[in-house]
Amino acid sequence: MFSGSIPALVTPFDSSGAFDEAAFRDLVEWQIAEGSSGLVACGTTGEAATLTKDEHFEVVRVCVDQAKGRVPVIAGAGSNDTRVAATNLVAAKDAGADAALMVPPYYNRPGQEGIFRHFEALAADTPLPIILYNVPGRTVTDILPATVIRIVQAFPAVFVGIKDASGVLPRVTQHRLALGSGFAQLSGNDDLALAYNALGGTGCISVTANAAPRLCAEFQAACARGDHDAALALHDRLYALHDAMFVDASPGPVKYAMTRVRPGFPPHLRLPMTPAGDAATTAVDEGLATAGIA
Template sequence: MFSGSIPALVTPFDSAGAFDESAYRDLIEWQVAEGSSALVPCGTTGEAATLTQAEQFAIVRICVDQARGRVPVIAGAGSNDTRVAAANLRAAKEAGADAALMVPPYYNRPSQEGIFRHFEALAQDAPLPIVLYNVPARTVTDILPDTLVRIVTAFPHVFVAVKDASGVLQRVSQHRAALGANFCQLSGNDDLALAYNATGGVGCISVTANVAPRLSAAFQRACAAGNAAAALVLHDRLFPLHVALFSDASPGPVKYAMTRVRPDFPAGLRLPMTWPSEASRQAIDAALAHAGL
């Protein structure tokens, strides 16, 4: 259902922390023009944790409106409360999203059975396809392969893809072995996207694509075409940037990088997120130079 370079969009805030709609619409236009194949508003990189529900789905609606059907919109909609997650799914549908990106419950740390029951409850009346988002470093819960297979097998028309940010590359093969080559696997780690695609992935929900959408899209096209040599060249060109964008707490580094490639971009952050350190900024500047950006 999804493939290629899919930016996990940053949310532009002004210096007072207010959402800048004009800058967001400009960002979406740029992403579509540069070759991004879908958009993810209000995910981790979009600082969803600092948005009210009303803000979150107003932003999703703006993204849908600006995309105008040219690329799909996958709305960040997860929660650690199953009832809230269900309400978020309905709000994402009402905002016009094509699918929802859903983390397993965080903080309360359910068992694998609890994770399954959470997604089972969402599947009962799901108004949208769901992309499972496994990011144990943030949620402290891990959708283990057996559990993911159980979820997808039980509700194949609801759970259409996974964004895998576990960092465990062997899971691509484990998922393929159990679910077949047609199950959509998207990397959640830019630095692992080359290896992820080589073992069966079909794209990346990307932080780097915010800053380098054209190069990120070209990299994914090379992977899809089986052009390993071209993909490796682009990977090497982007790899320092992949690393630098996590040299301090995200999304501080990527927002700084945005101001370097788009000087008019508003780079406000909402607490507790802060501007990256001097060392991080230097690493980003060097990585942007390496990438020719």
């Protein structure tokens, strides 16, 4: 079962805009050394939307190669075209990923039946287990709890967890009561991870963990052992940094944070994403100071 602190890794680019493999390998190594329990390559924070398909799965391959089986690697693989999503699952498997992270179809906005049929079609031939990724704020498509439950109950060996970035906390209980504790529930919101875990969540696919991997890992470990006081103290210590990650469009703030905690880390983003503005960099600086890591 996927659990603990799982960073949604940024993808470093050099000054020409090309994938910076050396910087990415260094990031993966540091994340593992700091206690991250898994890695997501080419998720939203990894600027997957601006990667070509070849680049996308090269980033996944490099992540897998550097991790060397020490932690599981989850590859972003979603698409709003069911056929493309199916080919992405094969490419993720070929790149060595342990699981795939799959958003529901975006832009064309299927209804709940269309969402179910999309995942039903993927389940028929998937070479990897799938973690559902519900992020209505980006996809404008919400996998309602009844549909999550329907998907997982129909294909329990395929759909092993969910990254829930809906921000609707009662869903943790709804999913758990229907699907049991063996279904991995991962928060997609760092600032809600304490409450999410208290309701039965098993971890977080995190933006903040890029820049604060050890503290995020310690927070998740405290939650797992039921040490509420320690978890609350770490939550409070990290809260300003969690908030700073979204003062400007992500991943601008987190890439700025990386330059603060990993001097020399490339700050570059691909258009249409732009560097964090003054308000965001100030918030990140203050969050890092409050967390005691820069």
